[in-house]
Amino acid sequence: MAQSIVPTLVLPSPDVVSLKGGFPYAEMAKKAAQLFCNATSHCATRQLQTMTQYGPENGDEYFRKMLADFLSRQYQAYVLADELYVTAGATHGISLISSLLFEARDNVYVEDPSYFRVFKVFEGYGLNIISVPTDPEGIPSALEETVTSHNAKPATRPLTETKPYKGMIYLVPTFHNPTGKCLSLDRYKEVIAIARRHNLLIVCDDVYNLLYFTDKPPTRLYSYDTKSDPDYAANVVSNGTFSKIFSPGIRLGWIEAPYKVLKLIAESGLAVSGGCFNHTVSCIMASAISLGYVDSSTEEYRAALKSHCKAVTDVFRRELPKEVQVSQPMGGCYVWVSLPDGMEAQRILDECSKEYKISFQVGNKYVLCDDVFNTVM
Ligand SMILES: Cc1ncc(COP(=O)(O)O)c(C=O)c1O
Structure with a gap:
């Protein structure tokens, strides 16, 4: 039977709110494509x-x-x-x-x-x-x-x-x-x-x-x-x-x-x-x-990620239980959320994916030994 490669770096489907990885958002991806075409002609x-x-x-x-x-x-x-x-x-x-x-x-x-x-x-x-x-x-x-x-x-x-x-x-x-x-x-x-x-x-x-x-x-x-x-x-x-x-x-x-x-x-x-x-x-x-x-796309990413980060951390701080700790990044793509004992990231992810079509990464992936239960996005 023919075997096929299962890709891991696939884009999330449009009906899912994905907090999973550092992908360009759709509008920027389209813009970069247009700029790349112009630059090709120039080159x-x-x-x-x-x-x-x-x-x-x-x-x-x-x-x-x-x-x-x-x-x-x-x-x-x-x-x-x-x-x-x-x-x-x-x-x-x-x-x-x-x-x-x-x-x-x-x-x-x-x-x-x-x-x-x-x-x-x-x-x-x-x-x-x-x-x-x-x-x-x-x-x-x-x-x-x-x-x-x-x-x-x-x-x-x-x-x-x-x-x-x-x-x-x-x-x-x-x-x-x-x-x-x-x-x-x-x-x-x-x-x-x-x-x-x-x-x-x-x-x-x-x-x-x-x-x-x-x-x-x-x-x-x-x-x-x-x-x-x-x-x-x-x-x-x-x-x-x-x-x-x-x-x-x-x-x-x-x-x-x-x-x-x-x-x-x-x-x-x-x-x-x-x-x-x-x-x-x-x-x-x-x-x-x-x-x-490239200067302008860098500037745009900076501004967009800053506002995305604020939106996400504001919601997390407002809606999540007080014992949950939410990091306050000063840049980049990632917010780290620490859960108290008894709250399991995988269980929350399962529920979020099913009920709300929201996905994020579970923290255990990022450690070599399986000893924490953090969630990240
Ligand atoms: C720390 C780090 N290194 C490397 C990469 C991948 O970079 P590239 O697409 O240039 O291979 C990523 C992407 O998420 C990353 O977070």
Whole structure:
């Protein structure tokens, strides 16, 4: 009998109010499609000869310049074109780093709870996932202890020029998925110090940074790994994507990292044989940035998510029992709801889906051990 693949990233049906994931809402998805078509025509007049070629491994020079300008404007901090590497989205960036810089049985430390889909990426490469408890400020109160205890075990492999790190710390430091939390600036320094002491690579999944509800973008952990520090050893990368600020369907993202890391990706068989990981779309997005489309869609997402978040948290605070705690995110897509003992998220979800056609994610998905009963959206 023929077998078929059952997709998990399907859009919710229009009669369901879905609080489940970071999808673009319908109006923005349509707008992005129109802008993408305009940008394609613009790109064809500028780059017809080269836009459908393989493209340089690290990405088209003009695109990386446009992206660096866009990010510098949006982060209000300098981003260098030479520290950018084109990927096919944030998931691809994590996948590249996991497969090219690490080996099966290497340790990856993740926050508990953490973005659940990334577990599958790490598992796919045989990485040893270790969850680290968080407190209201996020990681790393327990991080050093956990790292020290794991590093005390005999190494499973020697460090080499192409796999120079002992392990990875995977973080969503800003507007965390699923808790919405931000790591404090003091914690930035602590986590970098731990990474330097233990020779770990911090992978910051910076996919929500530009979706802030305040008047200024948050500072990135990446900018704290200062090159002039005497113990600097290139311990941080920032993983970005257009998925949350323009469109996930275009599958375009970037890794911002020091040369030491980018060189290892550029010299991989994948890059040497295939060139740029998404050249044509990156050329089109260079046009989209130059036409101002990405600045305006980022601005629109920011404003819309801020008002969506207010609407949802207002209703939750008004309608849910007092013992239920509702987070107050300052940006991003996620609200974390903590239920008191005896209230079970799965039961509430079943009832909401049946009675009200409302869906959300159950918190247990985001932890490696099944020990909490939180709900998130
Ligand atoms: C933390 C985090 N990383 C990565 C992704 C996926 O990004 P992309 O579509 O660029 O692969 C998501 C999407 O929800 C996410 O929340």
